[in-house]
Amino acid sequence: MADQFYTKKEAMLYSQRIAQLSKALWKAVEKDWQSWIKPYDLNINEHHILWISYHLKGATISDIAKFGVMHVSTAFNFSKKLEERGLLSFSKRETDKRNTYVDVTKKGQVLLEEMYENYHETPHAVLEGSLPIKEVYGKFPDFMDVTAVIRNIYGDDFMDIFERSLKNLESTIVAKD
Amino acid sequence: MADQFYTKKEAMLYSQRIAQLSKALWKAVEKDWQSWIKPYDLNINEHHILWISYHLKGATISDIAKFGVMHVSTAFNFSKKLEERGLLSFSKRETDKRNTYVDVTKKGQVLLEEMYENYHETPHAVLEGSLPIKEVYGKFPDFMDVTAVIRNIYGDDFMDIFERSLKNLESTIVAKD
Numbered sequence: 001m002a003d004q005f006y007t008k009k010e011a012m013l014y015s016q017r018i019a020q021l022s023k024a025l026w027k028a029v030e031k032d033w034q035s036w037i038k039p040y041d042l043n044i045n046e047h048h049i050l051w052i053s054y055h056l057k058g059a060t061i062s063d064i065a066k067f068g069v070m071h072v073s074t075a076f077n078f079s080k081k082l083e084e085r086g087l088l089s090f091s092k093r094e095t096d097k098r099n100t101y102v103d104v105t106k107k108g109q110v111l112l113e114e115m116y117e118n119y120h121e122t123p124h125a126v127l128e129g130s131l132p133i134k135e136v137y138g139k140f141p142d143f144m145d146v147t148a149v150i151r152n153i154y155g156d157d158f159m160d161i162f163e164r165s166l167k168n169l170e171s172t173i174v175a176k177d
Numbered sequence: 178m179a180d181q182f183y184t185k186k187e188a189m190l191y192s193q194r195i196a197q198l199s200k201a202l203w204k205a206v207e208k209d210w211q212s213w214i215k216p217y218d219l220n221i222n223e224h225h226i227l228w229i230s231y232h233l234k235g236a237t238i239s240d241i242a243k244f245g246v247m248h249v250s251t252a253f254n255f256s257k258k259l260e261e262r263g264l265l266s267f268s269k270r271e272t273d274k275r276n277t278y279v280d281v282t283k284k285g286q287v288l289l290e291e292m293y294e295n296y297h298e299t300p301h302a303v304l305e306g307s308l309p310i311k312e313v314y315g316k317f318p319d320f321m322d323v324t325a326v327i328r329n330i331y332g333d334d335f336m337d338i339f340e341r342s343l344k345n346l347e348s349t350i351v352a353k354d
Contacts, residue, residue: 005311005312006308008296008297009347009350011301011317012293012296012297012350013347014304014317015296015301015304016343016346017343018202018206018303018307018320019206019209019303020339022199022202022206022303023225023246024246024327024330024331024335025195025202025323025326025327026200026202027246028327028330029195029196029199029200032192033196119189120185120188120189124192125330126192126196127191127192128329128330129326129327129328129330130191130195130326130329131183132325132329133322133325133326134182134183135182140183140191141322141325141326142322143194143198143322143323144322145310145318145322145323146202146320146323148318149202149303149306149318150198150201150205150306152306152307153305153306154201154205158201166193169190169193170186170190173186173189
């Protein structure tokens with residue numbers, strides 16, 4: 001990277017802007033997410049683990065940690081809790097004895113699908129806050145900047161899995177209209 | 178809002194996309210923020226409270242909670258700790274006996290300024306991940322979508338204070354070049 005094409009002050013101001021915007025956005029997302037999953041007695045990490053396992057169809061704990069952006073110990077501990085509730089199952093593979101694979105059980109699948117069916121039963125401030133943009137541009141914002149920055153930080157495979165899981169969601173899930 | 182201009186499924190897919198992007202971005206921001214402030218024995222909430230008090234020049238606890246996107250009790254408890262460390266001072270105003278006003282002390286100001294001077298001593302993955310965009314477009318990304326959504330969620334005064342604090346930072350802070 002050419003070292004003279006931005007000043008350190010400019011970089012710091014940019015970085016502070018993103019930090020504040022990102023915190024405000026995440027806090028709104030977190031609140032929406034929590035109120036959606038509350039009736040199902042799940043926390044965000046647990047729901048995120050279920051979501052990843054559902055879409056990856058046989059993820060390892062380290063896949064879950066990576067795509068869920070959480071510590072491996074967090075991924076393991078919450079996966080264990082979901083297994084105890086019968087929502088996930090653990091297995092080893094003949095070809096790979098070192099890793100533990102995690103799959104969503106039938107019960108877990110039914111729960112996730114029910115949650116998507118009831119998605120619009122709870123408030124979604126982020127969605128509401130995006131509607132004026134949809135009205136002006138005819139589509140929801142695509143967050144190109146954020147997506148590009150995340151691709152640079154987390155890598156292409158992170159984004160590939162991310163896009164794959166959304167495509168998968170699109171083709172399998174029914175939301176009550 | 179016209180109720181037929183989007184399907185519920187489309188809205189859910191959009192909302193799930195933002196949730197995941199926002200989590201990944203925030204986790205990267207949080208990591209950068211933590212490594213920057215670690216040498217100063219502050220957590221993110223404490224640093225955020227100092228930042229807001231510094232820029233607002235006489236904020237109430239509820240201003241801090243609002244602009245820092247934290248609970249009032251969190252804002253109060255961490256402000257109290259900062260006061261005990263001599264970084265903030267509390268006061269009442271003749272014209273407004275009900276609210277407690279918070280100001281950054283000289284010691285707090287010196288600390289904040291020192292932190293900005295050393296901003297580039299720690300890694301900033303979000304900044305690094307934005308440089309390729311800066312290279313392509315000649316400027317850092319402006320996150321217009323995110324800014325618009327946040328304005329819709331938190332209101333104009335939130336964004337006004339946000340922009341004001343960044344302008345203030347620009348005019349007062351020196352970053353070593």
